[in-house]
Amino acid sequence: MYAVLAGGVGAARFIRGLTRVVPAGEVVAIVNVGDDLAHVGLRICPDLDSITYWLAGLVHPEQQWGRSDESHTVAHELRRFGHEPWFTLGDRDLATHLHRTMRLHEGLPLSRVTEEITAAFGVEVRLIPVTDDPVETRITTADGRDLHFQEYWVGERGRPEVTAVRLAGAETARPAPGVVETLIDADAVIIAPSNPVVSIDTILAVPGLREAVGTTPAPVVGVSPIVGGEVVRGMAHKLLPAVGAEVSAAGVARHYGELLDGWVVDRQDASTIDEITAHGIACVATDTMMDDVEVAAALAQRCLALADERRADT
Ligand code: FO1
Numbered sequence: 001m002y003a004v005l006a007g008g009v010g011a012a013r014f015i016r017g018l019t020r021v022v023p024a025g026e027v028v029a030i031v032n033v034g035d036d037l038a039h040v041g042l043r044i045c046p047d048l049d050s051i052t053y054w055l056a057g058l059v060h061p062e063q064q065w066g067r068s069d070e071s072h073t074v075a076h077e078l079r080r081f082g083h084e085p086w087f088t089l090g091d092r093d094l095a096t097h098l099h100r101t102m103r104l105h106e107g108l109p110l111s112r113v114t115e116e117i118t119a120a121f122g123v124e125v126r127l128i129p130v131t132d133d134p135v136e137t138r139i140t141t142a143d144g145r146d147l148h149f150q151e152y153w154v155g156e157r158g159r160p161e162v163t164a165v166r167l168a169g170a171e172t173a174r175p176a177p178g179v180v181e182t183l184i185d186a187d188a189v190i191i192a193p194s195n196p197v198v199s200i201d202t203i204l205a206v207p208g209l210r211e212a213v214g215t216t217p218a219p220v221v222g223v224s225p226i227v228g229g230e231v232v233r234g235m236a237h238k239l240l241p242a243v244g245a246e247v248s249a250a251g252v253a254r255h256y257g258e259l260l261d262g263w264v265v266d267r268q269d270a271s272t273i274d275e276i277t278a279h280g281i282a283c284v285a286t287d288t289m290m291d292d293v294e295v296a297a298a299l300a301q302r303c304l305a306l307a308d309e310r311r312a313d314t
Pocket of ligand 1: 008009035044045046047049050065066086087088089093150153154234
């Protein structure tokens with residue numbers, strides 16, 4: 001079984017490649033829920049939904065979140081009542097949020113509702129939210145505001161300078177059922193090329209997670225989300241400095257530190273291999289720009305091979 005620490009789009013692309021290399025039923029993604037928000041009375045889980053829609057082949061191809069063949073009739077009608085949704089929910093996407101919200105109201109934990117949703121979309125990869133407890137990623141801006149991640153990223157287009165990021169509610173959150181067991185029992189743990197600050201750190205911030213990743217007998221291999229000093233997608237380059245990390249493949253490896261047994265960088269960053277190896281982290285370079293599923297499958301294969309090499313070393 002292969003455990004993947006996963007955020008949204010980068011993780012979805014990677015997991016799609018991984019299921020070309022190993023059976024989907026052997027893949028378990030532990031997914032960030034810090035992006036989640038209550039909006040128009042519904043519970044929205046962007047990272048869980050992005051991965052579900054990607055793996056079901058239903059994701060909006062340009063946006064890479066939300067549904068393809070989407071319409072926005074409900075969003076437009078909501079304006080009639082004065083709801084100016086800054087966070088756009090498509091009609092098909094709304095069905096997912098309506099089902100999730102109904103089931104949560106009936107008392108089902110998010111991890112159980114997620115099983116229902118992935119089953120309904122025919123997704124065989126098991127997605128587990130890192131916690132069933134209420135947490136949310138909060139952004140502190142240089143002008144002193146405290147914003148929900150989505151208010152920062154979507155509401156303000158990621159423009160404000162960020163001075164701090166935290167997972168509010170983490171102190172009382174518990175790993176969802178199966179999360180710790182998955183990490184301990186895995187043959188390999190892969191840190192997907194997701195945003196290190198608002199996807200991976202917000203998974204590790206749940207008590208017990210960092211310890212599980214740090215103590216698992218499984219090799220832990222990460223994929224750099226920074227290529228050639230640039231972020232592939234999103235805003236990690238604006239958030240890494242706020243947590244004292246350099247915006248580079250080596251900087252993110254150092255940020256994850258002793259959790260890593262292996263680190264996969266893009267060919268553009270092959271020159272940094274020695275620096276990362278000097279930190280005791282096995283490092284290899286390969287194509288990490290997952291423009292198509294073949295590249296993603298080859299990347300996943302390389303991660304598993306590096307995990308095998310590291311397992312042999314122990
Ligand atoms: N991103 C946007 O830039 N604008 C939106 O209106 C928006 C709506 C939205 C609705 C559902 C959903 O699952 C994701 C949505 N996203 C939107 C993307 C979202 O902000 C990202 O998927 C992650 O939260 C950050 O990577």
